Amino acid sequence: MNAQLVESLFQVIMSLSPDERTLLEQKLFANIPYPSNSELIQLAQSGGCFYFLNDEPDIYTLEDGELI
Template identity: 60%
Template sequence: MNANLVESIIQVIRSLSPEEQAVLEEKLFFDSDDPSTADILALALKGKGFEFLNDEPDLYSLEDGAPIPCP
């Protein structure tokens, strides 16, 4: 094992900004070929497949049912 290389990589990672560390973490642990949530949302909005919901009546209000307790 190359301990010097590992130590150098750790120093580089610690020198990154929080945003850069988040991007690195995303690439290392979550990068996949699956579409992201943002991609799916953009597709749903652009495809207008849910436009019919704009014409649906509002059946519920904040006054309906029992309140949900906050911890």
């Protein structure tokens, strides 16, 4: 890793005006695609953040509530 180069780049970026920083951000992040809905769903399913729901009791049925 070239820490000196990183530090130099950081110093240059910090010396930019707000408009120049905005332009730099646009250039850096312009080609990064947003994830599709299916990619987000896959991430949510495989990420593990909803695994706790597997231990929750099934207290609702299709007969509960009003139809939408």
